[in-house]
Amino acid sequence: xxxxxxxxxxxxxxxxxxxxxxxxxxxxxxxxxxxxxxxxxxxxxxxxxxxxxxxxxxxxxxxxxxxxxxxxxxxxxxxxxxxxxxxxxxxxxxxxxxxxxxxxxxxxxxxxxxxxxxxxxxxxxxxxxxxxxxxxxxxxxxxxxxxxxxxxxxxxxxxxxxxxxxxxxxxxxxxxxxxxxxxxxxxxxxxxxxxxxxxxxxxxxxxxxxxxxxxxxxxxxxxxxxxxxxxxxxxxxxxxxxxx
Numbered sequence: 001x002x003x004x005x006x007x008x009x010x011x012x013x014x015x016x017x018x019x020x021x022x023x024x025x026x027x028x029x030x031x032x033x034x035x036x037x038x039x040x041x042x043x044x045x046x047x048x049x050x051x052x053x054x055x056x057x058x059x060x061x062x063x064x065x066x067x068x069x070x071x072x073x074x075x076x077x078x079x080x081x082x083x084x085x086x087x088x089x090x091x092x093x094x095x096x097x098x099x100x101x102x103x104x105x106x107x108x109x110x111x112x113x114x115x116x117x118x119x120x121x122x123x124x125x126x127x128x129x130x131x132x133x134x135x136x137x138x139x140x141x142x143x144x145x146x147x148x149x150x151x152x153x154x155x156x157x158x159x160x161x162x163x164x165x166x167x168x169x170x171x172x173x174x175x176x177x178x179x180x181x182x183x184x185x186x187x188x189x190x191x192x193x194x195x196x197x198x199x200x201x202x203x204x205x206x207x208x209x210x211x212x213x214x215x216x217x218x219x220x221x222x223x224x225x226x227x228x229x230x231x232x233x234x235x236x237x238x239x240x241x242x243x244x
Contacts, residue, residue, distance in 0.1 A: 046090065046099035048221040050211055051121050052204070053103045055143055056128035057136040061165040064194035065128065066104050069204055074195055091208060098208055119150035123217045124159040124207040129178075131164045131171040131191065137178065144185060157217065159210040161188040163203055168193040 054062040063085070067073050070087045091098045103118050119125075127143055129136040140162070147155040162182040164173065175191060182189035188206050192199030211217050 046097040046223065048096060048098050048212075048218065049223065050098060050100045050123050050208065050221060051103070052100055052124040052126060052207060053105060053118060053122050054126050054128060055105050055146070057130070057133075057139055057143075058106065060128045060130040060133070060136050061194050062128050063104050065163070065165060065192065065200055065203070066102055068194045068197060068200045070102070072197075089204075091204075093208060093212060096212070098212075100204070100208070102204075117150075119147065120152070121220075122151065122158055123211045123221065124161070125151070125155070126161050126163055126203060126207065127187070128163045128165050129173070130166050130169075131173045131178075132166055132169040134172050137164075137173045137181075140181065159188070159207050159214070159217070160185070161190065161203065161207050161210075163199075164189075164191040166193060166195075167191045167198065168195050 054066060056062055064074060066087055067075070070089050086101055086103045089100045089102060091100065103122075105118060125147055127140060127147075129140055131137075144155075147158075147160070151158055162178065162185075164171075164175065164178050178191075179189050188210065190199050190203050190206060192203055194200060211221075
């Protein structure tokens with residue numbers, strides 16, 4: 001499996017981009033993903049459009065993970081997201097161009113009614129906790145219940161991945177305990193550090209690969225405006241504006 005990525009475009013106009021999550025200092029050395037190579041993928045041409053959600057308690061590093069993956073940047077002073085934000089990222093996997101919209105949701109309780117609607121149409125959900133804060137791990141069951149309530153088919157038809165973030169800090173949740181929890185829920189599992197870049201690329205590679213392996217999820221990810229063929233000729237769309 002060969003992967004390639006390019007830089008992210010900025011969030012859409014009007015996106016709520018207020019204070020984001022605070023991240024913590026780290027000491028580890030970055031480890032690049034062995035299968036990743038830069039690739040100039042055009043944003044206006046893709047084979048599949050994936051929608052991914054980042055969920056979990058406030059302060060676990062969801063925003064930092066997103067910025068590290070899309071912009072390869074890290075900000076120690078990043079504050080908690082208010083509402084919902086998103087970025088777009090292109091990947092190329094085995095010759096397939098994948099366009100990802102990655103939604104960064106607020107972890108605070110008061111934003112739950114706002115973020116619940118964003119579960120619809122998602123092919124992948126990344127559930128994040130902080131390995132240095134046990135409460136964020138103990139709250140995972142509550143987040144999974146939310147997935148089951150708001151996702152179609154109770155979340156059974158989406159790819160779910162658990163991430164233990166901030167492994168650059170002194171942990172209070174062991175890898176074994178988290179692996180056992182993820183296994184019991186039928187979820188993938190990765191540990192990461194947005195500060196050092198460790199595991200960040202793997203998180204999204206794993207989710208994308210699992211979506212590509214699921215024909216049911218892929219069925220609604222092809223571009224909608226490629227045009228139908230009539231008598232061997234491509235039918236051009238009429239006037240008017242579209243909505244994404």
